[in-house]
Amino acid sequence: MKIGYKLAAEAFGPAELVRQAVLAERAGFDFVEISDHYHPWLDNQGHSPFAWTVLGSIAAKTERIELATGVTCPTVRYHPAIIAQAAATLALLSEGRFVLGLGSGERLNEHVTGVGFPDAVSTRHEMLKEALEIIRLLWKGGYRSYEGKHLRLTDARVFDLPEQLPLIAVAASGKDSTRLAAELGDGLFATEDKPDIVRQYRDAGGSGPRYAEVPMAWAPDEHTGAKAALETSRWALTGWKVMSELPNPVNFDAATSTVREEDILQKFACGTDPARFVEVAQKFVDAGFDSLVMQNAGPDPDGFIDFYQRELDGRMRELRPSGGQA
Numbered sequence: 001m002k003i004g005y006k007l008a009a010e011a012f013g014p015a016e017l018v019r020q021a022v023l024a025e026r027a028g029f030d031f032v033e034i035s036d037h038y039h040p041w042l043d044n045q046g047h048s049p050f051a052w053t054v055l056g057s058i059a060a061k062t063e064r065i066e067l068a069t070g071v072t073c074p075t076v077r078y079h080p081a082i083i084a085q086a087a088a089t090l091a092l093l094s095e096g097r098f099v100l101g102l103g104s105g106e107r108l109n110e111h112v113t114g115v116g117f118p119d120a121v122s123t124r125h126e127m128l129k130e131a132l133e134i135i136r137l138l139w140k141g142g143y144r145s146y147e148g149k150h151l152r153l154t155d156a157r158v159f160d161l162p163e164q165l166p167l168i169a170v171a172a173s174g175k176d177s178t179r180l181a182a183e184l185g186d187g188l189f190a191t192e193d194k195p196d197i198v199r200q201y202r203d204a205g206g207s208g209p210r211y212a213e214v215p216m217a218w219a220p221d222e223h224t225g226a227k228a229a230l231e232t233s234r235w236a237l238t239g240w241k242v243m244s245e246l247p248n249p250v251n252f253d254a255a256t257s258t259v260r261e262e263d264i265l266q267k268f269a270c271g272t273d274p275a276r277f278v279e280v281a282q283k284f285v286d287a288g289f290d291s292l293v294m295q296n297a298g299p300d301p302d303g304f305i306d307f308y309q310r311e312l313d314g315r316m317r318e319l320r321p322s323g324g325q326a
């Protein structure tokens with residue numbers, strides 16, 4: 001079992017994210033994963049720095065810990081040629097410690113360029129497939145061109161390529177996206193503890209690492225943790241269909257106005273009881289995931305990292321699927 005720490009780029013500025021990554025390495029985490037957004041989910045989160053600059057700084061200030069995007073959309077806000085170049089450069093700077101997480105994107109971040117974000121999920125999947133093909137093509141070296149239904153590439157070459165290319169983990173929530181993860185990715189990325197996601201990935205031939213984010217809110221007591229998660233992370237309860245469609249933080253604020261503290265407590269591990277944190281993580285392990293991201297929505301990241309090191313590290317690494325599960 002690999003254990004990662006989520007760098008919440010919507011909640012902290014760039015220097016603070018780098019500081020947390022250094023602390024995570026010292027605490028024994030295997031990897032850090034950073035969201036790649038243009039906007040935060042809610043205005044009161046207050047941040048959204050450029051993830052690739054933050055990752056470059058983390059690569060320079062750490063030695064062992066792996067780095068990952070969770071996840072990047074390489075179709076609208078970025079052209080896949082840019083992501084192919086950025087990922088190759090980061091792999092070189094981190095000496096092979098980078099994992100490229102890719103997904104079909106959210107309107108929240110992709111509408112900002114003004115070129116339009118497709119309404120149809122099938123179109124987004126088509127675009128992601130073409131983007132993956134372009135990235136793979138450029139990573140073969142040499143000058144490359146590509147003519148797709150949605151994306152094009154003309155005489156492009158990534159000059160600085162690492163000997164070991166980054167692993168690509170593809171975000172999935174249904175049959176089409178899991179098939180794409182199996183066919184063109186090296187791993188799977190998800191945010192829900194649904195066994196069907198892993199099962200469909202395996203049925204499609206996928207055999208790589210399976211990443212999932214585990215919702216947590218460490219605080220001195222359960223109520224304080226749940227209150228913090230409610231204030232800044234209630235969007236996590238909306239589900240992917242909502243998360244991928246709303247255009248701005250104000251819309252997420254309105255869409256989540258009825259979320260209650262008890263709703264948070266059902267999904268998040270809140271407070272300081274290690275057993276509850278393990279219980280929530282176990283659901284993801286039972287669903288078939290083997291690379292767990294500790295996603296702390298609590299108010300004290302230093303306190304959480306210390307708690308993880310003292311109380312959770314060994315327990316999380318010992319987790320195995322319970323009887324008869326994936």
